Amino acid sequence: MGLFAGLDVGTQSVKLVVYDPEQRGIVASAGQPLDLAAGDDGSREQRADWWVDTVRACFARIDPALRGRIEAVGVSGQQHGFVPLDRDGNVLAPAKLWCDTSTSDECDEIMEAAGGAARCIELAGNPILAGYTASKLPWTRKHRSQAYARLATILLPHDYINYWLTGELWMEHGDASGTGWLDVRRRDWSPELLAATDPDRDLRACLPPLLAADTLVPIRAALADELGLPRSAQVSAGGGDNMMAAIGTGNVVPGVLSMSLGTSGTLFTYAGEPAVDPQGRWAAFCDSTGGWLPLICTMNCTVATEAVARLCGFSSRDGDALLAGTSPGADGLLMLPFLNGERTPDLPHGRGNLFGMTATNLTPANLYRAAMEGALYSLMNGYEALVDAGLRFEAIRLTGGGSQSAVWRQMAADMFGLPVDVPEQSEGAAFGAALQALWAVRRAAGAGDSDLSALAASHVRLDPRLAAQPHSGATAAYAAQYRHFLSHLDAIRPLYAD
Template identity: 70%
Template structure:
């Protein structure tokens, strides 16, 4: 009769999933929206108290009987955010988030001090990118010196929620690898990158202990009482949202590729060894399961289809119908969907473009298809890099808003030439956090639980949504994808010589 709870602290909302492992059933799902503080300089911040208030609201929606049955909680959190605490555990300033781009200059300063981007990859597996936690420290030193002077502990968003739940401060390797300071090969902090961030301060003293993925801690009695939970509840190590989504989609052993078709697109895969690219073609993260999680992120996915639909006066729910009568290759149209700049490949100043227009193919159905194909080809380009690194996959687990489109599911299967499955649980990160909590709870009680076996048992596939590649479409997409790559090469050349996109 026990339940495990997964919490996902995202940018737009906090979500709670209560899961009954015995019946393999999600018994309750609740959410609460979050505000965002946005600045003209690219800053994006939230108050950590908002996360706590939202968690309280979610538990208040969970009925008392369900709360009394909770045995373990796992927390998923948006990656890279910076929560500064003083020695007493008080939050000193709003948390700068993953989507905060105001610290680009500080990224460059850290990498220059470390010896360049390539040297950063050699030291830790990743360059210091805008959004990563590292650059937020020198920004704070410059713009909030009183905060920096009182800084005692650096926490990530999910770490802070764990601290509130338990009174303990820790980090786990998956989320820690998104700071920019963790050497993903050795799972140790890089002294060189910490010194490059601040040569005058011993930042390692501000970092909490690193714990293993199956670690767990008792909930603080006062918090248990406040939330109406048993005092025996244990809090698992938790992790970043991508790491938890990997668990929630069953991506905890080799062979599975998870793909999220959201505003941005992501690809990530489990590896049993560090997978680092010298050219930084992907994020070389650790997983929150004891392995590694190479991850590729494109900045333009459903944002491309949504923009086209808005321009032509229809909604994306009608997108599949709009494509009726079109065929793979969009009649020769090719879109580079870089409406928001691009991270993979690294073209931050790029803009979107539409190629191959003629008097016959310029229809809204073809343009919408070209946007969907372009977003899919951009992810395929990242996938090719993972194949070149020696990774191999048997299937794709598809999540995100785009996974609701039957046409997009089939397109992914045809472009990647892999079967596509859609997990039954839509809240992948929260569900993954619940499964990690279940795993950690079992281990804490002396049972030799295997997470991969648990994922195979509990991650169910939605009936009727699985698709396989259609042979007659594969060749057409291959030809169109080659056209996409040729136009991409042109864009790389253009934006290298015209970084602002001007002639």
């Protein structure tokens, strides 16, 4: 049986896993860090050639014998990034990323042109929030007018890697949801929101065709030779990193709640029909399996903990040991960790805040714990909206870098009052991309085990050594501190309204 590769082009790094479905295990993996260009105006950008060079480096680190057995590749990518191409397929400017808040004013302009946030939800299922792709178009028109004039194709990061691999242009519904233009109910573009973004040109002409989640496209022969892959290898539709992490954590049936703790923090669950909230309290996205993915996203997770670690002169790898003598609530120290602005709660101009400091509690350990707790309180703020809507969950499936921290696993279990399970494959997005490729190949072959829910149940295995159960005493302590979080959140909202 062939092998299946999953690529995750993230904000901080590119990760590659090679999965053997017969052995039910990862047989090789590689990772390479990525640079990030950050500006004081909230801009966060990367160059597309950085991604390509890093993907090449990852494949080069895999044994040639294994590369020669890869049957298909699935690509996961950070959502919302804007990759502009000209008519010849050349990249016109650096890619503005999901965590770029320099286009917040343009979000408001688009929504005003469309008739307000509520009208945007009526048209497409979502308001235009900070970081969504739509707002990056008017920003580019204002600040990179020559690039905008030559714009012929709009791509997202995972779309661009697919284009590099195959020479073909396409999008799939899950990642396309994060542009802000996709009507998630109809699974097609909203002409009204495209017109609100730019009334003077037909943006739909710049958008590639939308393909089904089980699509397979042949890899370019010359690139297959360069990467050491078979010329018969294919590339699956792929998707956004959250959509791929849903597959990689087995979140392809109702009732499963996945939490990803990485640069951003996310909570998401599967829905068999559009899950739109009239108040826009969650992102009403499509998933990358043919269903939908109601999702909560925060922009500051390991962003906050890494910043504290740098400030205090220690490595986040030593964070768990540092917190051994601390307790829930960080001895009264409370952080609102909105270092990059924030999406949940919706404060694109927000900044980090630290409250409750005393002469005795302001220690590196408490500061680090307060950053962790603050990141989870932000997710809790979104989780309550899902619960208010009637959704119920029996456990959390944790993925991302935070899943490897025993303190963060226990903190999530205690704060949410739910058991926490961790899949064996810690790179949920990359693994999910490999599983999507496996699923697409089996469907194309008419295999009997081509049902995705059955395939995920068979291949996504939980690691019992990493499970965490909630402790009632800690749950009560976090509940009290969370009430303080909400009080301070209400107090600072007016400071960052503009």
